[in-house]
Amino acid sequence: LPRHSLPTTSTAHRVFEGVSQVDLFTVANMPFSINLGQRGVVPLTLTLINPGDEDVADAFFTRLRIRLEDDAGGGIVPASLLTRVVVSEGNNVYRDVTAGELETSGAEVDLTFATPVRITSSEPVTLGLRLDIAETATVPTFRVSIPSLDWLEAEDAVSTASVPVHLQ
Secondary structure, eight states: OOOOOOOOOOOOOOOOBOOOOEEEEEEEOOOSOOOTTOOOEEEEEEEEEOOSOTTBOOEEEEEEEEEEEOTTSOBOOHHHHEEEEEEEETTEEEEEEEGGGSOSSSSEEEEEEEEEEEEOSSOOEEEEEEEEEOTTOOOSOOEEEOOOGGGEEEEETTTOOEEOEEEO
16 A cells, blocks of 8 residues: 655755874974973974865874883883873863873873864864973983874774874
8 A cells, every 4th residue: 555654854964985094293392301390391292184175074083102211212111200191282181191090010101082082174183292200200311202103093083993193
C-alpha cells in the first residue's frame, strides 16, 4: 500500500575534507641566564597552522613531549630541575604540571592535554611552554628539546584520524 508523509527539510549539512597535515613553526626563546627558583621561563614557542582552506576540517593538537638535557645531551630528571610546566596560549592553559606530577625518572615530560588545542584553517595557534625552575636544582646548564616530530600528536577533529606534524 502506498504510504504518505509530510514533506520535510533540514538545514544544510557541511562535509569537510580531512586534514592532511599540521605545519609547525618553532622559536627558541631560552634566556641567556636563569636563576634558581625563577618562574615563567619560556624556552620555546610552537606555532601550529592548519594549511587547508575553509573546506578542510579543524585539527586537534593533543599531546607534546619534551626532553631535558645537559650540554652533552645526557638526560636530566624533570623533578630535579623543574617545579612546574605549563603549556598555554594567552590565558588558555592546556596543560599545567606541578611538582608532584613531574616525572621522577627518565628525562621526558609528557604533556597530554585534557582539552585539545583546536587549530582552524583560518587562524594559527601559538603555544608557549613555560617552566618554573626548582630552587634546589643542581645542574649548571640545561636545554629543552623535542627530538622527533613523533613527540607532537595531532588528529583530525572530525574523523579523529592521526595527522602528521611537519616542521616548517
